[in-house]
Amino acid sequence: MLNKANSQDAVWRQRAKAVVPNGVYGHLSTRMLPEAYPQFFARAEGAMIWDVDGGGYIDYMCAFGPNLFGYGDREIDDAYIAQLRIGDTLTGPTPLLVELAEAMVAQVSHAEWALFCKNGTDATTAAVMAARAVTGRATILRARGSYHGTAPWCTPRPAGTTEADRGHQVWFDYNDVESLRAAAAQAGGDLAAIIATPVNQNTFLDQEMPSAEYAQAARAICDAAGALLITDEVRSGFRVVRDGIWDVLGAPPDLSAWGKAIANGHCLSAVMGNAKARPGIEEIFVTGSYWFAAASMAASLVVMDRIKDGAYLDRINDIGGKLRTGLDEVAARHGVGFNQTGPVTMPLMRFTEDPDFRAGFFWCTEMLKQGVYLHPWHNMFINTAMGDEHVETTLKAADKAFAALNRVRASLPPNERLG
């Protein structure tokens, strides 16, 4: 519950302002969230997170994805700690590098090898480099609005980048085969790769599942052109299927980027690929001080064991499904236009006729006050620590929040936080 009586959050924001760019930088800044949202957190456990003022919330952001098995999962963290005591960042890799690559290759159909790194951006960037190396070409096709990280070639805000950094890119519309074909035609003989998220998870917009026709068209265009297909699974990986999402759609990529859920919050990302992509990944030079750290690999091995088992996916589908159905019912009862989109394990919630998100901001704030942390314009995530009791709490809170919204909606002021 929100408790701003002795607002520690304000104290930390003030101190942060002095020594941290923008107070807090990047995707965890609350600058574009409702004003009441806490910026600093004190602790987390399972499905719950607590802010520095003691407010506790069911956290549907799951740290923007990494939390697949709940915060502080004992078995995963114990594996991390045991390996930390043995050896983590060393002068060479440990055998865990090999064991984890074997486990991931066994799980993902198109993958024949795995390279581990630290950021999702490391993985998407290395995949693009590998595709360029193996094809000897430069142009990549990207879907408008899709997020692939914050390297100069892909950061969503162009500040600090040069035109050259963002060269050799042609844009297309997600799920639009004609647009994809036109972009490929524009790239012509210089087409190195198409990069795409397996589901359309753009911020501020309704989420969209890819059509099999679209995914297969991307595959066919790459095959015809001698280019490589890259899927960016950083956000979606193992949250929708226990494989590559486009493998299941009959459009297996040549390269894929992974992160977040693969180590339940421990710092690890990965590039995987097939034999065609292998000469590319072997030709480029990418590395980092901590890329071979063994403790995060030990944690990921526990994660991969659970993914192999599969019960986790039934669990998050069940919980995510109940949440979706329940919220739709509550919204309908209040006569509110409320769109839930994306896989049920990665929901995005938007109000209809709410272009500046004022209704969303109000409703999310009402939910926050009742101990439910939602995001008004970014997709959320379900984890296995969530149970029926969390869904029930959420639905009860939603009932009150929709009622409160209906009382004030006509008089809500414009939303200036998204200016």
Added chain:
Amino acid sequence: MLNKANSQDAVWRQRAKAVVPNGVYGHLSTRMLPEAYPQFFARAEGAMIWDVDGGGYIDYMCAFGPNLFGYGDREIDDAYIAQLRIGDTLTGPTPLLVELAEAMVAQVSHAEWALFCKNGTDATTAAVMAARAVTGRATILRARGSYHGTAPWCTPRPAGTTEADRGHQVWFDYNDVESLRAAAAQAGGDLAAIIATPVNQNTFLDQEMPSAEYAQAARAICDAAGALLITDEVRSGFRVVRDGIWDVLGAPPDLSAWGKAIANGHCLSAVMGNAKARPGIEEIFVTGSYWFAAASMAASLVVMDRIKDGAYLDRINDIGGKLRTGLDEVAARHGVGFNQTGPVTMPLMRFTEDPDFRAGFFWCTEMLKQGVYLHPWHNMFINTAMGDEHVETTLKAADKAFAALNRVRASLPPNERLG
């Protein structure tokens, strides 16, 4: 001691070959090291590392830098683990973000703010982006041969990068004021930044301390041009002084990149900067899934406490000094031309008249057989877990290794590992 009787290393290499690009990729691959070097390690403690066949070594690579306080430092790792149990990668930062930024800003003269990330490459790239954002210009000056990470703009091997990725860069020779001035003249009104390592630590070459004249010239050129000065302290940070190295030389940078030693092996890097650079870092969008993870910040806070205290620096200077003096004496006794360069805490060892490093490879292999892990062409590192006993063991081993080298040097075959 080296023990290849039941070579587990070969088994792991074989398995790795199947599922890991090049078996092992990046800076930890042994492809360019002497053949006997183990690729896979089992554990580490203090100054020591053990390979998968049970061979134990005094490890002068220190994981390529992160190990400043010894492997598995109990206090640092306990802080990490305690925070991991409370909360690590969350939906927002913890107050540790602020406390760590405050601690680092208090330690480094030019720093007024800190932004945390995961790779050294993240930090150098964000610094370049910030400089470009704040100046509205594109060109950066770089010293030939200096390593700043593996993003497309800076990876030492151009495979997979485009000419555009590496545009807007002008090269100069390290420590050469005239060369620096000529590069700045070439950049003209488009000069955004000079980026330089505080000491010259290029691989394969004798290490070089910067002259104050050179560092100050870089500062003056930036001031005159309205450009920003960036130092890349990722490798050298807190190993030479308890401040920015160029701060001490009277050439404080506007931006600096840090990593490795700041968290003793836990995954953390940082950009720091002054007020002039702040609008730039605040304008760009850089972030990552794990950039706010609290456990590595808890570990780094212990590290920063020790750096504030300063005793650690006396310790590594003492040990590094004894190692250098001792090895010089042993080499002289054997009449071997042997160059030790760089700060004593970051030594590089090269034989004179050894252009293909065949003598270095032989000698390092002899050292390895006696339980001393050295690198024949990359700078090494001293940590506080090293003591007189490690130096003594190393000097005794060196005595035998120089003698062995003298016996075979005339007949050593060409070194084909560096082809």
